[in-house]
Amino acid sequence: MENRGPEGGSAHRRGRTYPMPKRSPSKRISRRYDRLAFFYDFMEAPIEKSRFASWRKRLTDRITGDRVLEAGVGTGKNLPYYPSGVHVTAIDFSAKMLNRARKVAADLRQEVDLLEMDVQFLAFPDNSFDTVFATFVFCSVPDPVRGLRELRRVCRPGGRLILLEHMRPENPFPGILFDFINPMVVRMMGANINRRTMDNIHKAGWKVQLMENLSSDIVRWIEGTHN
Numbered sequence: 001m002e003n004r005g006p007e008g009g010s011a012h013r014r015g016r017t018y019p020m021p022k023r024s025p026s027k028r029i030s031r032r033y034d035r036l037a038f039f040y041d042f043m044e045a046p047i048e049k050s051r052f053a054s055w056r057k058r059l060t061d062r063i064t065g066d067r068v069l070e071a072g073v074g075t076g077k078n079l080p081y082y083p084s085g086v087h088v089t090a091i092d093f094s095a096k097m098l099n100r101a102r103k104v105a106a107d108l109r110q111e112v113d114l115l116e117m118d119v120q121f122l123a124f125p126d127n128s129f130d131t132v133f134a135t136f137v138f139c140s141v142p143d144p145v146r147g148l149r150e151l152r153r154v155c156r157p158g159g160r161l162i163l164l165e166h167m168r169p170e171n172p173f174p175g176i177l178f179d180f181i182n183p184m185v186v187r188m189m190g191a192n193i194n195r196r197t198m199d200n201i202h203k204a205g206w207k208v209q210l211m212e213n214l215s216s217d218i219v220r221w222i223e224g225t226h227n
């Protein structure tokens with residue numbers, strides 16, 4: 001049976017794009033990920049194997065409903081873990097990261113709608129998805145509250161937000177240290193290490209229903225519903 005996404009599309013190689021203004025903060029960050037795309041999986045391989053893979057499995061097991069949006073799919077590391085029978089629409093604003101995800105989807109023979117799109121400006125109607133999902137993304141979205149609001153808009157009432165995010169530690173000493181080295185990390189990787197992501201989730205109107213610290217209070221699994 002052919003799976004159809006919220007826009008009625010189905011092919012994982014469809015490659016639809018939604019262009020960004022050339023000088024926008026999004027363009028700057030997406031270029032950094034374009035630059036990293038070739039090395040990304042290699043760079044993360046040790047931690048992927050020791051920690052991330054098991055976290056991905058735990059989070060994707062929590063997906064409910066059959067219409068799922070993954071924001072910031074990157075090189076497609078979550079794709080192997082999706083439960084069967086769900087239709088996945090996955091977006092990323094880096095064309096090169098997305099190309100790698102396309103290859104993963106093709107190797108897995110998985111039908112995924114992979115679209116070049118900014119989570120801050122989603123091209124989907126309201127209430128299009130049952131679950132909205134992202135892993136390690138809101139550290140680099142230029143306006144994270146806007147992106148989280150967009151996810152809320154496209155998630156149906158009663159639907160679920162599932163996130164795996166790293167954020168600023170609450171303890172003041174490491175917190176200040178993270179603030180200090182953050183500009184360097186942003187320049188190199190495009191990611192902020194001092195985001196107050198829990199506050200951002202609340203500001204975007206999500207009601208947090210589950211929060212588990214996976215690695216001290218820096219990496220957290222968060223679930224929310226419409227407030």
Ligand SMILES: C[S@@+](CC[C@H](N)C(=O)[O-])C[C@H]1O[C@@H](n2cnc3c(N)ncnc32)[C@H](O)[C@@H]1O
Binds near residue numbers: 077094134
């Ligand atoms: C650190 S990587 C994580 C990739 C993947 N989710 C994973 O767990 O391996 C962050 C990804 O989010 C994407 N991203 C960041 N901001 C975005 C935005 N505003 N819209 C769409 N994608 C975004 C980046 O291009 C990158 O691929």
